[in-house]
Amino acid sequence: MNVSIDVSWKSLNKHDEELCGDKVEILKTDDSDIIILADGMGSGVKANILATLASKILGTMFLEGEPIEEAVETLASTLPICKVRGVAYSTFSILQIFHNGDAYLVEFDNPSCVFVRNKKLMKIPENYREISGKKIREYRFKVEPNDCFVLMSDGTIYAGVGELLNLGWTWESMAEYTLKCAKETKSAARIASLLSQACDDLYQQRPGDDTTVAVARVIERRIVNIFTGPPKDKEDDRKLMMDFMASEGKKIVCGGTTSKIAAQYLGQNITNNNDGTKEVPPTANIRGIDLVTEGVLTMSHTFKLLRRFDEGDIDEEFFDALDENNGGAKLARILLEDCTEVNLFVGKANNEANYEGNTLFDISIRKNLVVQLKEILEHLGKQVKITYY
Numbered sequence: 001m002n003v004s005i006d007v008s009w010k011s012l013n014k015h016d017e018e019l020c021g022d023k024v025e026i027l028k029t030d031d032s033d034i035i036i037l038a039d040g041m042g043s044g045v046k047a048n049i050l051a052t053l054a055s056k057i058l059g060t061m062f063l064e065g066e067p068i069e070e071a072v073e074t075l076a077s078t079l080p081i082c083k084v085r086g087v088a089y090s091t092f093s094i095l096q097i098f099h100n101g102d103a104y105l106v107e108f109d110n111p112s113c114v115f116v117r118n119k120k121l122m123k124i125p126e127n128y129r130e131i132s133g134k135k136i137r138e139y140r141f142k143v144e145p146n147d148c149f150v151l152m153s154d155g156t157i158y159a160g161v162g163e164l165l166n167l168g169w170t171w172e173s174m175a176e177y178t179l180k181c182a183k184e185t186k187s188a189a190r191i192a193s194l195l196s197q198a199c200d201d202l203y204q205q206r207p208g209d210d211t212t213v214a215v216a217r218v219i220e221r222r223i224v225n226i227f228t229g230p231p232k233d234k235e236d237d238r239k240l241m242m243d244f245m246a247s248e249g250k251k252i253v254c255g256g257t258t259s260k261i262a263a264q265y266l267g268q269n270i271t272n273n274n275d276g277t278k279e280v281p282p283t284a285n286i287r288g289i290d291l292v293t294e295g296v297l298t299m300s301h302t303f304k305l306l307r308r309f310d311e312g313d314i315d316e317e318f319f320d321a322l323d324e325n326n327g328g329a330k331l332a333r334i335l336l337e338d339c340t341e342v343n344l345f346v347g348k349a350n351n352e353a354n355y356e357g358n359t360l361f362d363i364s365i366r367k368n369l370v371v372q373l374k375e376i377l378e379h380l381g382k383q384v385k386i387t388y389y
Helices: 044-063 067-078 172-185 189-202 235-248 255-267 296-310 315-322 328-338 362-380
Strands: 003-012 024-029 032-040 089-097 102-108 114-117 129-130 134-142 147-154 211-222 223-228 250-254 291-293 341-346 353-356 357-362 383-387
Touching: 003 024, 003 032, 024 044, 024 211, 032 044, 032 147, 032 211, 044 067, 044 089, 067 089, 067 129, 067 134, 067 255, 089 147, 089 211, 114 172, 114 296, 129 235, 147 172, 172 189, 189 211, 189 315, 189 328, 223 235, 223 255, 223 315, 235 255, 235 341, 250 255, 250 328, 296 315, 296 328, 296 362, 315 328, 341 362, 362 383
Parallel strands: 223 250, 223 341, 250 291, 341 383
Antiparallel strands: 003 211, 024 032, 032 089, 089 102, 102 134, 114 147, 129 134, 147 211, 353 357
């Protein structure tokens, strides 16, 4: 087994607060993926600082291989002490999924993780431990492809308190709704959006507490290879294409000149589709390539969708745009929902400027766009490698 995770999260700030008191960190080691959700006590600036400190401390210690006991003791001695309660306070959930299928979940005072497998709610065998006077829930188990996990802050189960529901949305209600969402879609992004929207609706768009859901879906390792831009030296066309085609995973070609290089190497014709819009030129087809698009305009549209997602602007309108039948949306869907690693094969031809549509395309624009794509994909938990030619 060689698994990874499709991960997404969404936070609602407490009403009238500019900063969120919850913090999510996604970390990667050589053999695992780690999700940390920390919930700082209170709300606003203070809670944001507490949650950020907690997540950074936990993340740093986990990456260095420190045991949970050390992490909790470090938290207790590092975080500021609440004058009212007399404790250094940030709750947290940590889910670590190893590539071999082993999993480790530890929770302190956050609502329990929701676990869905084969369209059923599952109970994870639990073990309680006391560390530095704190009761910790700890679990070790095996995951399977398509397993779905939801970590959450306590704002999720208080949604609707005193408004639509007397006692709020219970954990059981949240779990049942998660199961319904998981049956409708396998995308972590869409599940996170549906859960967050339900909480926002129960709060009547005025959240009484910071509310965060972090969704992890176990998937097999999925690699996407993107070739864009001709090499600096034409003699390297064949070398780039040999490297590109030899790479494991999906093959995507972005750019007019790039497409011609790929088609010539493969000995195939290029046929055009009728799926373009005013903003995004139409896609094309080359036998042996999974997706063929225009270059900078298409990739810019993809980047805008990824940035919108990264900024948490995820609603029905966003998913309508993501589901559109154009090259930019198709590429964004692959990168968001069907990908764990991205290899970018980027040509550095710097003497070429040509017109694509009505836009003057300079190679420097593509270079900057590739770097921006790398940064945002890494922030979304993908592994990204750029090779220049």
